[in-house]
Amino acid sequence: MSSRVGVAIVGASGYAARELFRILLNHPGVAITAATSRQDEAPRVDALHPSLARRIDLVCEPFDADRIAGKADFALLALPHTASMAAVPPLRERGVKVIDLSADYRLADAQVYADWYGHAHTDARGLDEAVYGLPELFRPRIPGASLIANPGCYSSTSILALAPLIAEDLIERSGIIVDAKSGVSGGGRAPKPSFHFPECNENFSAYGVGRHRHTPEIDQVLTAVAGGKGDPVETIFTPHLVPMDRGILATVYAQPKRTAVEHDLIELYRSFYASSPFVRVVSHLPATKDSSFTNFCDITVRVVRGKILVLACLDNLVKGAAGVAVQNLNLMLGHPEETALL
Amino acid sequence: MSSRVGVAIVGASGYAARELFRILLNHPGVAITAATSRQDEAPRVDALHPSLARRIDLVCEPFDADRIAGKADFALLALPHTASMAAVPPLRERGVKVIDLSADYRLADAQVYADWYGHAHTDARGLDEAVYGLPELFRPRIPGASLIANPGCYSSTSILALAPLIAEDLIERSGIIVDAKSGVSGGGRAPKPSFHFPECNENFSAYGVGRHRHTPEIDQVLTAVAGGKGDPVETIFTPHLVPMDRGILATVYAQPKRTAVEHDLIELYRSFYASSPFVRVVSHLPATKDSSFTNFCDITVRVVRGKILVLACLDNLVKGAAGVAVQNLNLMLGHPEETALL
Amino acid sequence: MSSRVGVAIVGASGYAARELFRILLNHPGVAITAATSRQDEAPRVDALHPSLARRIDLVCEPFDADRIAGKADFALLALPHTASMAAVPPLRERGVKVIDLSADYRLADAQVYADWYGHAHTDARGLDEAVYGLPELFRPRIPGASLIANPGCYSSTSILALAPLIAEDLIERSGIIVDAKSGVSGGGRAPKPSFHFPECNENFSAYGVGRHRHTPEIDQVLTAVAGGKGDPVETIFTPHLVPMDRGILATVYAQPKRTAVEHDLIELYRSFYASSPFVRVVSHLPATKDSSFTNFCDITVRVVRGKILVLACLDNLVKGAAGVAVQNLNLMLGHPEETALL
Amino acid sequence: MSSRVGVAIVGASGYAARELFRILLNHPGVAITAATSRQDEAPRVDALHPSLARRIDLVCEPFDADRIAGKADFALLALPHTASMAAVPPLRERGVKVIDLSADYRLADAQVYADWYGHAHTDARGLDEAVYGLPELFRPRIPGASLIANPGCYSSTSILALAPLIAEDLIERSGIIVDAKSGVSGGGRAPKPSFHFPECNENFSAYGVGRHRHTPEIDQVLTAVAGGKGDPVETIFTPHLVPMDRGILATVYAQPKRTAVEHDLIELYRSFYASSPFVRVVSHLPATKDSSFTNFCDITVRVVRGKILVLACLDNLVKGAAGVAVQNLNLMLGHPEETALL
Incomplete structure (x- = not known):
């Protein structure tokens, strides 16, 4: 155990945190040395998550940057947005590296953050230094980062679906349609009417049309993928x-700039992701269940009546949250990217 | 419309109320003339229940016994327990007949109520005059009642499963096992952690073992069915x-007093329920889905290694709540029992 | 009963047939006088559909046009495609009016049928005389029809979503995206690997991308709505x-010909469907559950980044199959369109 | 890799086989060296199970005992019953140790097998030598076994729930009620009407009442636990x-021989399973979801009105099938029991 790196899970009660525990308990280079919760009574981690009984013997404590810095080299933050940007600066000041699973450091522009999240951003330095933690696109920048903005679940799906087309400048950048579908755990663990079982069971609907906060994140990252040339991407x-x-499954519709050939596109995707172990470019139509409880993102491409369709899916709690966080952690620690993730 | 009886739905926002609206909108002898809700802004009924859009043009009002008495001859109360026993006396004083879907008038003994529900009962007169609204057992008493205690959903299932055996004194009265399983709508419409979709989906568990409040209701009614002779029924x-x-499906295990023969038991059940249009004694193993969205209770009997097994199921929101309420209303109004229920 | 019209259900074992029974049993002007099934042993209808026990006392018989003509004025066909076009001519020769729930008479052009369904069409006369049974668009033609092609479930949803925009020539006709999502009953009652519970539960995927047979049906009807002017519609x-x-929920994306204003579009939809009792133009985002077990289609419109989004949903077995069939039957019989459907 | 033991998966296409692959791919002491399937075209394992894409590069072959013996020291058989007892003798003759996930070697008495499974048993020697692979009860016998009969999923749940009570002779041996509930994957991967999504979704029913084949298995093992003294156990x-x-959740009802005290029973269970890492005796009511995708069996005990209730749950595909198979394999190989199972 002596050679293991200490990791703190900050905000231990939610679904993403539970997945972090589950994955990191099988990580040979990591020890979970602290967990925090805002709950009053210092619950045991396995009281919050009974599935972890017999797996972990740890009591949550209130958040205290000094105590965390004394126990952990890395903090994985599974906090709500705005709570994260309050916790990050004191941790970083004490030398703790942070992987933030909230939205607080994903949008490079503080004004865009304020517009979409309704709060001013309070950590300009963090915002400036944060690296967007999608290894498939930004792998070289991750090992040296001290603050990782872990991507949104919809964002990862959408960006991985579109990046090869944008990088190769094959499609029109405006009018890209991302019709995305998610399981309910994406909405978090707090009970709400719309996630009450008899409301969402046997039901299907859209929500937040035109207003979902992953929109500017997707646009920003894909615009970066485009290399700064030409118009911004607008989905x-x-x-x-x-x-x-x-x-999550995203069904993406894009207008090619020149005639698209399905076979060539699949080859492009295979090539683009050749060194990314967690993207599986498949020829069949991907199904979310095949990526559930894995860190894989499955993608295929079709051409229908001249449009390019990309279908991409992943597990929102793993590749969309805790899994990619560990993937980032592995890169920062110099471990193989797949460690604890297969 | 002039010949229709005015009915008020008191407590319009929950699932049982929604079913009352749905059923009564097709009732040829009833007009829904009022609906009440504790919500502040006087919502339209179809704002509370969008499935009823284009079906009903009615605005909820705060509860006011005078106003209800001015509009309705009957009030169907879909309130939480304790709220009902506050609303019933003023309604009855104004001549409104009441069918109460809460638990407040089901237990004849105020002390038993206090023991199980944790509140003193405040309407002794109502408790004394209430008729338990399970038509299959108490049909003759219903037309003349002015206050109906509509049965609990688990209670109806369990009582209908056991009544023929108890009435014929065929089984031991203690140690009867009722292993019951319910869908989530039985827990009501208010969001709670245990009904949060990602908690109860893909999950199965027992709850309230030995402490569920339908227990004394089942025991009391079956003891009455036993005719006051011998020991009380204890499930x-x-x-x-x-x-x-x-x-809801109840799997009931009972110890016969003498050797039980499956075929004879099924015949007994057929005979016992011959004049009850909503009990279907079937020879196959009943499945909840066949009774969903209907007012039927499906029952069969098996003998396994000397024990009698009864399997009974119904839709907890229909035969277990709103449907049987309308069945009671039909009896009170002199309509055929099936009106609006097929 | 003497004044009721006799109706035969041909192909009684599937889900659409079960819904036909359920709905027609409450129809005051109809008697179900015959049911046919290819199953060997002449099953009772309630053996095929245990939910109908106590509701119907009818035994299935093999298909025989003479016997049906002797018992029924109307035949509702819930047969697989190709089986329908074999059954329709003998029924019509004997004076039986037909509402066909299969795909056999939906495509006006026999060659298009052959291309998409892989069989030559064998009833050119029927194809010529069939009326497409979507009352919201073709109400005047239905009363006089002797053969109704009942629409596909996806088709109804998509066509109702787009018809106002096409009729008013507000959108580009090619490149219209219909991203549709359906519950599993749309796949029929025959067990298949893709509908095996552990395969499709907790799973989400696309299927038949670019190849679904409702595509030419949608295009054909919307092109007709366009009035024959200009280019054909291509979705x-x-x-x-x-x-x-x-x-079923369809999320439709269309390119407006001129700047679209959300409020105006909703008003357009309200006006377009003002005399259609089963289309509810709503301002909220519709959810399938609110239309489940009803004959309603719920629709709303949004404008996002210049594109028009239409969201439409309905119950694939009711408004998408059996319900619209009864709606057509009502129009043919001169009953109010809503009879038995509320 | 050279120090890994070769393991063959015989019958690679079902759900239990998929779980075997998933678990064994993370086993440091095992290499999956062969997989067999009766399918004609020698499918790749990841074509049968797309979730395993990128994880395994193996093609199924037809069953051939010589070939398997050339590649593997152990064979894990995920075959239907009767198919297993044909495959086991040739494998064992060639020195391959077998863990059989079918029912073929679970019942010690060939006549009981014939009575319940409808086939004569054809491998008397195997039947004689097989060890029942429930480590919590028979751990000492497993390391030296050459043929393991892996327990049925319901059987494991029921036996683990009852073993402490039977071993301590605390309950009556007849009339024990095991009311068990299982997810659908327990029915296998072959499509059948009862597992068709629209049939079993939103549905709950009993099946095989009094006739399920795990009954004699449960009775036989618990009778062995009783030590051969007194009456046989009859559930x-x-x-x-x-x-x-x-x-799977089993709700067990037993009649204590003397007054039962809840707290003492929980202590008894804790003590009984103290050296069993995969049984978690909990104080709360266990929920299946907390054991899903784990090899744990969660158990608690209650006393209600003098009866003992035991509630036990596990994942039918893991602790109920593939997980316990690997647990047995670990014991046979001398690995820690938890290897690859946490």
Whole structure:
């Protein structure tokens, strides 16, 4: 155990945190040395998550940057947005590296953050230094980062679906349609009317049409992928709620700049992701269940009546949250990217 | 419309109320003339229940016994327990007949009520005059009643499963096991952690073992069915939560007093329920889905290694709540029992 | 009963047939006088559909046009495609009016049928005389029809979503995206690997991308709505499977010809469907559950980044199959359109 | 890799086989060296199980005992019953040790097998030498076994729930009620009407009442636990189907021989399973989801009105099938029991 790196899970009660525990308990180079919760009574981690009984013997403590810095080299933050940007600066000041699973450091422009999240950003330095933690696109920048903005679940799916087309400048950048569907765990663990079982079971609907906060994140990253040349990327992002626990599928429609050939596109995707162990470019239509409880993102491409369709799916709690966080952690620690993730 | 009886739905926002609206909108002898809700802004009924759009043009009002008495001859109360026993006396004083879907008038003994519900009962007169609204057992008493205690959903299922055996004194009265399973709508419409979709989906568990409040109701009614002779009925009632919207199945295990013959028992049940249009004694193993969205209770009997097994199911929101309420209303109004229920 | 019209259900074992029974049993002007099934042993209808026990006392018989003509004025056909076009001519020769729920008479052009369904069409006369049974668009033609082609479930949803925009020539006719999602009952009652519970539960995927047979049906009808002027309508139709029983939601993306204003579009839809009792133009985002077990189609419109989004949903077995069939029957019989459907 | 033991998966296409692959791919002491399937075209393992893409590069071959013996020291058989007892003798003759996940070697008495499975048993020697692979009860016998009969999923749940009570002679041996509930994956991967999504979704029912084949298995093992003294154990076993993928919960009702005290019983269970890492005796009511995708069996005990209730749950595909198979394999190989199972 002496050679293990100490990791703190900050905000231990939610679903993403539970997945972090589950994955990191099998990580040979990591020890979970602290967990924090805002709950009053210092619950044991396995009281919050009974599935972890017999797996972990740890009591949550209130957040205290000094105590965390004394126990951990890395903090993985599974906090709500705005709570994260309050916790990050004191941790970083004490030398703790941070992987933030909230939205607080994903948008490079503080004004865009304020516009979409309704709060001013309070950590300009963090915002400036944060690296967007999508290894498939930004792998070289991750090992040296001290603050990782872990991507949104819809964002990862959408960006991985579109990056090869944007990078190769094959499609029109405006009017891209991302029709996305997610399981309910994406909405978090706090009970709400729309996630009450008899409301969302046997039901399907769109929500937040034109207003979902992953929209500017997707646009920003894909515009960066485009290399700063030409117009910004503008997606029309429509999320839907699927009566299932886990999984996101994005069905993407893009207008090619020149005639698209399905076979060539699949080869492009295979080539683009050749060194990314967690993207599986498949020839069949991907199904969320095949990526559930894995860190894989499955993608295929079709051409229908001249449009390019990309279908991409992943597990929103793993590749869309905790899994990619560990993937980033592995890169920062110099471990193989797949460690604890297969 | 002039010949229709005015009915008020008191407590319009929950699932049982929604079913009352749905059923009564097709009732040829009833007009829904009022609906009440504690919500501040006087919502339209179809804002509370969008499935009823284009079906009903009615605005909820705060509860006011005078106003209700001015509009309705009957009030169907879909309130939480304790709220009902506050609303019933003023309604009855103004001549409004009441069908109460809460638990407040089901237990004849105020002390038993206090023991199980944790509140003193405040309407002794109502408790004394209330008729338990299970038509299959108490049909003759219903037309003349001015206050109906509509049965609990688990209670109806369990009582209908056991009544023929108890009435014929065929089984031991203690140690009867009722292993019951319910869909999630039985827990009501208010969001709670245990009904949060990602918690109860893909999950199955027991709850309230030995403590569920339908236990004394089942015991009291079956003891009455036994005719006051001999020992009281004592069931061991174990509820479980099934990841589905609707439906209750009770699997009942009873010790026969003498050797039981399956075929004879099925004939007994057929005979016992011959004049009850909503009990279907079937030879196959009943499935909740076949009774969903209907007012039927499906029952069969098996003998296994000397024990009698009864399997009974119904839709907890229909035959277990709103449907039987309308069945009672039909009896009170002199309509055929099936009116609006087929 | 003497004044009721006799109706035969041909192909009684599937889900659409079960819904036909359920609905027609409450129809005051109809008597179900015959049911046919290819099953060997002449099953009772309630053996095929245990939910109908106590509701119907009818035994299935093999298909025989003479016997049906002797008992029924109307035949509702819930047969697989190709089986329908074999049954329709003998029925019509004997004076039986037919509402066909299969795909056999939906495509006006026999060659298009052959291309998409892989069989030559064998009833040119029927194809010529069939009326497409979507009352919201073709109401005047239905009363006089002797053969109704009942629309596909995806088709109804998509066509109702787009008809006002096409009729008013507000959008580009090519490149219209219909991203559609359906519950599993749309796949019929025959067990298949893709509908095996552990395969489709907790799963979401697209299927039949670019190849679904409702595509030419949607295009043909919308082109007719366009009035024969200009280019044909060409949709990109992508169906997905949702882990639920019932319901279709279509998310439609269209390019307006001139700047679109959300409020004006909603008003346009309200006006377009003002005399259609089963289309509810709503301002909220519609959810399939609100239309489940009803004959309603719920629709709203949004404008996002210049594109028009239309969201439409209905119950694939009711408004998408059996319900609209009864709506057509009502029009043919001169009953109010809503009879038995509320 | 050279120090890894070669393992063959015989019958690679079902759900239990998929779980075997998933678990063994993370086993440091095992290499999957062969997989067999009766399918004609020698499918790749990841074509049968797309979730395993990028994880395994192996092609299925037809069953051939010589070839398997050339590649593997152990064979894990995930075959239907009767197919297993044909495959086991040739494998064992060639020195391959076998863990059989079918029912073929679970019942010690060939006549009981014939009575319940409808086939004569054809491998008397195997039947004689097989060890029942429930480590919690028979751990000492497993390392030296050459043929393991892997327990049925319902059987494991029921036996682990009852073993402490039987071993301590605390309950009556007849009339024990095991009311069991299982997710649908327990029914296998072959499509059948009862597992068709729209049939079992939103549905709950019992099946095989009094006739389920795990009954004699439970009785036989518990009678062995009783030590051969006194009467045989006789359970009344009632399985039910839950609309979820995974998980079994057994609610067990037993009559104590003397007054039972809840707290003492929980202590008894803790003590009984103290050296069993995969049994978690909990104080809360266990929920299947907390054991899903784990090899844990969660158990608690209650006393209600004098009866003992035991509630036990596990994942039918893991602790109920593939997980316990690997647990047995670990014991046979001398690995820690938890290897690859946490």
